[in-house]
Amino acid sequence: MPPKGKAAQKPKANDPPPAQPQTQQPPATQATTSPTTPTTIAARSAAFASESRPFESPTTSKPTSISSLPRDAQATWTALRFARSPASRNRLPLKVQREYWKLINESSLPIRALRKNYDYGAAGSYDLATYEAWREKRTLLTCLEVQSRAFRERREREREGVRDISGDKVVVTGEEMDEERERRKEMAGLKRELYGVLGGQLEGDPEWDDVVPIAQEEPEGALATISYPGEYAEAMGYLRAVMIKKEYSARCLRLTETIIEMNPAHYTMWLYRAAILFAMKLPIPDEIEWLNEVSLEHLKNYQIWHHRHLLVDNYYPTIANDAEAVKAFGASEIAFLKQILAEDTKNYHVWSYRSYLVEKLGIWDVPEELSSIEGMINDDVRNNSAWSHRFFLIFSNPAHSTKGVAATERDPAVPAALVDREVAYSQEKIALAPQNQSPWNYLRGVLVKGGRKLGSVEDFVQGFVHELGTESEDVTSSHALDLLAEIYAEKGDKSQAELCLRRLAEKWDRIRSGYWEWRKKCLDTP
Amino acid sequence: MSVRIKASQRRVRAVFQPKTRTTPTAPSSTSPSTSSTPPIPTTQEKSKRQSSKMQRMGRTVDSGPVSVPDLFCQKPVIRDALETPTSVTQDETVESMVPNLNARAPRLRYNDLGVPRLERQKHVNFLQKTMGPFPSQYLHADASRPWYLYWSLAGLTMLGEDVSSYRERLVETARAMQNDTGGFGGGGKQTPHLATTYAIVLSLALVGGEEAYEAIDRRAMWKWLCALKQPDGGFQVSVGGEEDVRGAYCASVIITLLNIPLDLTTDSPAWTPDGRANLLSGLGDYVRRCQTYEGGISGQPNAEAHGAYAFCALGCLALIGDPREVVPRYLDIPRLIAWLSSRQYAPEGGFSGRTNKLVDGCYSHWVGGCFPLIEACLGPIDDAPSAQPRQDGQTATTPSIDLPAAPETLFSREGLVRYILGCCQNPEKGGLRDKPGKGPDPYHSCYVLAGLSSAQHQWQLASRGEDEPSAAIDDPVWLVLRHLDDVRVYEQEDVVRAIHPVYAIPHKHQQDMRSYFLAKEGF
Known part of the structure; x- marks a missing residue:
């Protein structure tokens, strides 16, 4: 379908012809005809309109006054006034009326004036052939809409258990559903071409016909509003509707997936998804498999990990009595955790989940767990x-x-x-x-x-602290010096402990001097 | 440490009069780059500031017109040779901050101590835009819109703006997010969540006024909180959601601020037939289970110590009773202080969230905000509370704090101020950030400013008088003072408003809301 700026793009007379003359664009006939022939549908309508208004200036649209007309034209002018104003017509004697009609017949004047500036919208700039094609599509869309309406009515009857004329219950076959799905696709395509309207995914899916979406209502002047992309707004509208009804079904599960893909931080979606899974008793391993992919895509998301937690809470009791199954499940989880931690080695939520998993499954002594750490x-x-x-x-x-x-x-x-x-x-x-x-x-x-004394590692700790308090003092770990201060305090050697803390504050860890100061005060407290 | 004050004086006071050591400085004339008149600190003044500096910090490194102490611009004295991914990232991070640490970042206005001015107006402009309307790229924020409101309103308030003009719009927005079954969700018809409810309740406190307070359905809120309360003492963040320390903190804030009755509904998961359990029972024990061997606090038992949860844990404990009594009972304070203190790095000056992780501006609050709470818990208690049955059903024991009072400060306030003003400001469009090279956002703006507030003020606990209106929970009275004992490296004009150390909003807003609900009969 040609874009709206068609007329502006037509080739000029001295331009080289387009390299691909067969580019399905309308023939250039209009372009080469005389300049007075209208080239766009809007221009043609304007020409018709102006033709139907012989006593108006085509440029200013002002009616011409009778006095400025030649004599014969004055008669036509009057005849036209008569024909176009029914009120004045009835006030004239029949004989005079007949005269006027005769005059109009002879001069073949249009009885009605056409509307000026007829609004075709985007199609106004189409040339005549393009417009014809456009109109054909519009007709096609209308036909499809009629068929689709018939389908919806049939489904409605099916739901209500209505019997048809032969006494059988109305049944919509899978074939009909597929046909309708195709039809909706075609309709969405036509709408986009004709009007530039982006049809919603769900609106076009007959599976969702029974749901009336609930649009997000924002009060006047609401803060932190988001201009939602159409797809998201549509999906959320349907979601609100099914959540209110507490519908737990396969289509709802798919809907949560659609929304999670767009906004994985939507905690409401995750909780609803878990509720659907448990209500429908769907196999948890399948969900975990799906979740693995999502987790790798959204590494920083944490709703995912609570979802996994819920899945395991739900799944574990079903395998708890089967040691082999628990072991196998634990192994597959650990394998996945290894994979995800390789991407993000300090991911807080993954590690939190991991400790939960170990405790839940009781896999404390699985050698792979310790060796992986x-x-x-x-x-x-x-x-x-x-x-x-x-x-x-x-x-x-x-x-x-x-x-x-x-x-x-x-x-x-x-x-x-x-x-x-x-x-x-x-x-x-x-x-x-x-x-x-x-x-x-x-x-x-x-x-x-x-329950060991800190002093039990004093020899080791001393290895990082050399000649403290002397000219040749050297410390290779401020943490050793910190621990050494505690070891001295434990032994009751306050002065050595103080020396450690003083040197930490003065040289080895100055940013924490306030803390070392407090630690010194602690030495006086038993 | 604790100060007893008369009921008539029991209003939180902000004491701002200059003390001996702080010399009033000429305002923006100290910024060498932008001012037409060059900075002319009197020689006396300059030498005074410098000498106290030299005493404390040792050498200073001359970096052009300003002098930055070597502690805040040189690599640490002890460095290991072994390279691992952690050390590589750490070194790269410090490397990327070099211009900021040396007071040479473009477009910041430095004083002669190498500390930039707070770009107050730019941050105000930034935060006025972070309450929407947002383009479609903000789709990911659809479940956290209340947070954007709280961060922006709290940030603006700390910067000294009056946000009450947002009242009407906020009330309308909040109403649409409130759930019939109690609590607020991330948006209309979303499941209510403790975090978003916390954000909305605090936002309503910030705009203030009866209309804002009355927008909250407290009866439904109470029922909902009962549904979230777990037998182990913690709270789920939403029905069926995760249980963590964050939930415990948010719930405590909501309960105390709204003066929610503590009784449990019989259908609460935590309800016991003897009727002894209430909304706060077991909360202290739950928090205790989250302290790790490192001394810090994890989000849920058995995880790694993390700065954000340390604040939530301390905040939660500080709300369920007198912090001087409750905090030491449930936490190993010396280990916690050791861990908190380890979060501050040099030369950056900022805080990290976990051992061997990078500094991030937001921990200025999550970790920096723990110090006022901890400092208030240290030292002897003048008036030991008498043993009497407490609200969480246990009998109070005489507090056994044998820890010395905090020194002047437990952390380097100068380091934190340098990091915040030198590394966390976006000098172009305003707003605050994690670190140089990162974009500003309302989350960081709020918590970086809250951290600045912690660095610029100090808090003391005063005991509660007898004539206080009876509340479900006694109110410890937090007194706020400007912190003046240290050398002030920032300009007088760059002080932000003090916040309540637990509620993270200014005292007045917290008190107004709580008093309103204390005075209210029934729901």
Whole structure:
């Protein structure tokens, strides 16, 4: 279909002919005819209109006064006035009327004046052939609309259980549905071509015919309004309608997917989606598979992870008695978590989900879990999320921990060998980069959990602090100096503890001088 | 630390008179780049400022017209050789900030201490536009529109703007977001959520007025909160939604601000037949389970310590009773302070959210805002509350705080101010940001300004008098003062309005709303 600016684009006489003369554009006949022949449909209408108004100036549209006309034209003028004003017509005697009609017949004057400036909209600039084609499409659309209306009526009858003339119930076949779907597509295409209207996806889907969308109503002057893209506004309109009815169906599930694709942060959508899944008892593994893709696309989104949490809460009880199934499920989850953490190694919500999963499935002792964390620490010894998860994995394991003991408290259930192992592990990692706080926090945490004195690692800590308080003082880890201050305080060596804290404030960690100051004050408090 | 004040004086006072060490400075004349008259600090004044600086910070590094202490522009003294993705990103980040740290970022107006002016008017202009209308690219914000309102209104208020002119429009907007079953959603007909409800309630407090307060359906709110309350003490953020510390904080704010009755409805998941459980029961224990071995707080038990949750945890505890008593009971304070303090980095001066993560302007509030709360909890209590049954059903024990009072300050206020003014301002279109190279947004604008407020003020807790109207929860009285004991590196005109350390809106707005609902009979 030619765009609206057609007339302006027509080739000029001395332009070279278009390289592709067969470009389905209307023949150039109009362009080459005499300039008085109208080239667009709007111009033709204007010409007709002006023809029908012989006593008007075509440019100013002002009626011509009778006195300025020649004699014979004056008679025609009067005849026309008579023909076009029924009120005056009836006041004349019949004989005079007959005279006038005769005159009009002879001069073949148009009885009615055509409307000026007839509005064709965009089509006004089309040339005549193009306009014909346009009109044909419009007719086609009208026909399709009639058929579509008939279809909708049939569906309505089907829903109401109406019987047709032969006494059978009205049934809309799948074939008819497909036909209608095609028809709607064709109609949407025609509407776009004819009027530039973008038809909604759902409006065009006969599956949604029974739903009346609820538009978002914003009060006058509302703040933080968003100019929604048409597609989103339409989908949300249908969603509101089905949510109010608490409809849980396959089409609603698809609708949530459409909206989530456009706006994954829409928590209402995720909660509704979960409700649909559980109400319809749909297979959870299928949903997880779909979710994996979505998760990789939207790494920073966190609604996704709560959704997964809900899925596992729902799914686990169905496999809880089957150790093999739990193991297999755990393994597939861990495999996916590895994949997603490779993309974003410190993703808070993924790690939170991971600790939830371990606890839920009870997969504390699965070797792959600990080894995968070790792998991540090997990749980046500064990945504190991995360190955190390791602490959880070891010290929250119900096999050797006491429920209800705070993370910052001693737990008598932790075996000594485990404490030894973890102390050694963190020390090994500290040696790689002594100014890395993650393993230092870990080490301290392990000592507290195991009920060990901080002084038990004094030799190790001293290795990072050389000749403190002297000219040749050297410190390779401010965290070591921090821990050393605590070790001295634990031993009751206040002056050495003070020295550590003073040197931290003066040189080795000056930004925290206020804190070191407070720590000094703490030395005086038993 | 605690100050007893008479009921007649029990209005939050902002004490702004200059103290001995602060010398009034000429306003914008200290900005060398824009002013036609060059900055002429008197030699006396300059040497005074410099000498106190030299004493405290050691060397200063001369970077052209201004001097920045080496602590805030040089690499840290201890650096490991091993490179890992974390250290590479950290080094790149500091590298990208070099012009800002050296007081050489274009279009910022620096004083002679290398601290830029607060571009107040530009930020106001920016925040006036972040309440919409938004183009379709803001589709992702469709479920968090109330947040945009709160961030923008709170930011404007801290900048000294009067936002009451938004009242009518806000009330209309909020009404359309309110759910018949209680609470506010991210938009019309969305599921109500604690975070969006928190944002709307605070926004209504900011615009103030009966019309705004009455827009809230408190009876429905109460029922909805009961439906969110979980047997383990925490709150789900929405029915069927996640349970985390953020939800606990938002719920506590809503309950106290609106003076919601604490009784549970019988269909609440947390309801017990003995009728002892209430909206606040078990909240302290829930928060306690979120403290990690590092000392910080995680979003839910067993996760990593994170700055935003530290604030939510402390804020929640500070609301369910006297913070001096409640906070130490549920949290290991020395470990928490150690962790909070580790969040401040040099040379950046700003805070990070987790161990080995980058600094980000928003943690100026999430972490920076923890210090006023913590500082108020330290030190001896003059008037120990008597043992009496408390609101959450447990019997109060005599507080056992044997921790010394905080020194002048627990964190480097200068560092934070330098980071905020030097790195977080967008000097072109206004608005505040995460760090140089990032775009400004209302979220960062709000929390960076809140952090600036924390750095510029200090808070003290006064005890409650006996003639206070009876409320579901006793009100600890927070007194706010300008922080003046440190060397002030920013200009006098660049002080932002003080906020309540828990509600993150100015005291007056918080008090007006709470008093309104305290005085109200029934719903």
